[in-house]
Amino acid sequence: MEKKTEKILDLFRSELIVVNVGPKSFADVLEKQGFETLQVDYKPAAGGDRRMMEMLEYLGGY
Amino acid sequence: MAVYYKIIKDHYIDSLETLAQTTKLCDQPGIETGYVGMATQTFKDIVSEIGLACDQILAASEGDYVVAAKADTEEAFEKALKAISESASGASSKTRQTYLTVEQAASARPQANLCQISVPGEFALDVAKRALNAGMHLCVFSNNVPLEDEREMKELAREKGLLCMGPDCGVANINGSALVLSSIVNRGPFGIIGASGTGIQHVTAMLHEAGSGVSQAIGAGGNDIKEQVGGITMLMGIDALEEDPETKYLILIARKPAPSVLEKMLERLRSCRKPRVVYFMGCDRKAIEDTGSIYAGNLDECGERALELAGLACSLESEEEILALARKEAEGFAREQKYLRGAYSGGTYMDEAMRVMVDKIGPIWSNAPLEEAWRLEDSLKPRENACIDYGEEEFTLGRPHPAIDAGIRRPAILKEAADPEVAVITLDFILTPPGHPDPAGFVVPDIIKAQEMARERGGKLVFIASLLGTTADYQDIRLQEKKLRDAGAIVCRTNYRAALLASEIIRLIREKA
Structure with a gap:
């Protein structure tokens, strides 16, 4: 039986390849550090100011 | 000096990218101030507040991308536009494939x-x-x-x-x-x-x-x-x-x-x-x-x-060193100077700092206080010893967190310095790859001016800073520390130590009085 930590240890042993869903800048800084990224363009639904506000709101959560 | 703008219809750029473009825009020659963003209501409120609004911007829709600036000439604005568009295409890998899901x-x-x-x-x-x-x-x-x-x-x-x-x-x-x-x-x-x-x-x-x-x-x-x-x-x-x-x-x-x-x-x-x-x-x-x-x-x-x-040690200041520095710094204030103000970009750090301070000097007023009785009615009007978290929603609504958008906290420095009762100002700086490229340099002119204001009143103003980051961060913590020290600020190795120094100075002032 596969150990429950096996997939996580696999991640630690592998080259990190990141799929970035959200602001491209987060992918840019990973590429600047030498990591491969793939960008999924997340777009807020058209015409929803509420959603735009939420899009920005998550940035407040550091 | 006039206001220029450019609107691109239905062109979506995320908030981190528009922030980076705003920073770049304001750095261009001939640009007094500028702002880049999607034309949401929040964006319109901000450009109105900083004097960049015009009918066309106010009429733009949320899906429209806007660059607005107060510039010396139209030519300066055009050059600035070129600079930010070049930096945008340079920052985002041109070869990176994007996917929908x-x-x-x-x-x-x-x-x-x-x-x-x-x-x-x-x-x-x-x-x-x-x-x-x-x-x-x-x-x-x-x-x-x-x-x-x-x-x-x-x-x-x-x-x-x-x-x-x-x-x-x-x-x-x-x-x-x-x-x-x-x-x-x-x-x-x-x-x-x-x-x-x-x-x-x-x-x-x-x-x-x-x-x-x-x-x-x-x-x-x-x-x-x-x-x-x-x-x-x-x-x-x-x-x-x-x-x-x-x-x-x-x-x-x-x-x-x-x-x-x-x-x-x-x-x-x-x-x-x-x-x-x-x-x-x-x-x-x-x-x-x-x-x-x-x-x-x-x-x-x-x-x-x-x-x-691991058999290693780090060189943090000892408590004795901090107390000795506090005794030295507690001299030279004007009679009315007796309070500290903290302007924080991180909630965890402000919380840690207030816990240190309260033990030495009692209640710390705040917008996120340790005890409800110490809550400020208005975060823009601090009283006595007070700390403000600029990462709270009231400041970040429609803007990224101050660890990324250094402009959120900046006005606090000169505002606190204008209060003749303030003796010490503490500031934290958090370095992060997508953050401001020079967060210390960004506020240095204000720190210098604030100290001049205090000297003109016959006193002095002590700035105590701590930085979170490393020499490997793009902003380089040593370079950031040097900028603050050169501007006359005291830089402590950690937030805890900065809070200890700040509150000990206030305690000594109180003791003398």
């Missing part, structure tokens, strides 16, 4: 092994499930994710044996990377599992500065230790790092876990085979020590105890 990206690159998710909280679960089903580990930066959604994504991750960092995970270092807002740090023997972004960044930076580093730093997200989530990620992190051959020592950092979660963690720690330091804020020392773990009572101690495990 997680599934498309995963099938294009089946080796992709981590999905970094920063979408509005209510949509995070949907994206997370797609990524988990595609076999990827997660780093979820989104916040405001409902707790039941967090539980669901973490249970699914656990079932699949995948790591779910976050939601609300701002700091994680996996395989040598600095994800989201983490500092760039060396690799080394310390494996970290934390439910506090600032806490993880603080300790990883200490390890780096002492010449060591991290094997992996796993951010669980602040809610992981709540009853409803049950510490799923913290516990999986301990299991994984205990098995990881590169990890020799473990460090656990969190606010105090909920009772049932704490019990599970203590039980797990009792059987842990690796040496470990545990800092659970406000948690009983004996409970931690009874598990065979090393107890830390604050973030500085957590880093120090960990380094001792």
Whole structure:
């Protein structure tokens, strides 16, 4: 039986390849550090100011 | 000097990118002030406030991209536009393929092994499930994710044996990377599992500065230790790092876990085979020590105890050194100067600072106070000894966090300096790869001016700063420290020490009076 930590240890042993869903800048800084990224363009639904506000709101959560 | 603008219809640029463009725009020759963004109501409010509004901008719709600036000439504005568009295309890899869904990206690159998710909280679960089903580990930066959604994504991750960092995970270092807002740090023997972004960044930076580093730093997200989530990620992190051959020592950092979660963690720690330091804020020392773990009572101690495990030390100022410096600095104030003001960009740091200060000088007024009775009615009108967290929603609505958008806190410096009763101002600076390229340099002119204002009144103003970051960060912590010192500020090695120095100066002023 596969150990429950096996997939996580696999991640630690592998080259990190990141799929970035959200602001491209987060992918840019990973590429600047030498990591491969793939960008999924997340777009807020058209015409929803509420959603735009939420899009920005998550940035407040550091 | 006139206002110029450019509007591109239906052109979406995310908020981090528009912020970077605003910074670039304001740096261009011939530009007095400028602002870039999507034409939302918040954007319109801001441009109106800073005198850049015009009918065309106010009539633009939310899907429109706007650059507005007060410029010497139209030519200067055109040149600035060219500069920001060049920097935008240079920053974003031209060759990077973009995809519409997680599934498309995963099938294009089946080796992709981590999905970094920063979408509005209510949509995070949907994206997370797609990524988990595609076999990827997660780093979820989104916040405001409902707790039941967090539980669901973490249970699914656990079932699949995948790591779910976050939601609300701002700091994680996996395989040598600095994800989201983490500092760039060396690799080394310390494996970290934390439910506090600032806490993880603080300790990883200490390890780096002492010449060591991290094997992996796993951010669980602040809610992981709540009853409803049950510490799923913290516990999986301990299991994984205990098995990881590169990890020799473990460090656990969190606010105090909920009772049932704490019990599970203590039980797990009792059987842990690796040496470990545990800092659970406000948690009983004996409970931690009874598990065979090393107890830390604050973030500085957590880093120090960990380094001792590896036979290393970090050069933090001793308490005696700080008290001696306070005695020296407590001279030369005008008679009415007796209070300190803290302008913080991080909530965790402000909380830590206020706990130090209150022991020395009593109540600290705040917009996020230690006790409800000390809550400021108006955050823009601080009184007596006060600390303001500029990362609170009242300041960040429609803008990124001050760790990224240094402009949010900037006005505080001259405002506090204009108050003749203020003697000491504390400032924290958090370095992060997507953050402001020069956060210290950005406020240096204000620090110099503030000190001049105090001297003209016959007193002096003491600025005490602390910086969170490393020499590997793009802003370079040494360079940032130097800029602040050259401007006359005192730079302490840590936030805790900055708070100790600031409150001791105020205590001495009070004693003399």
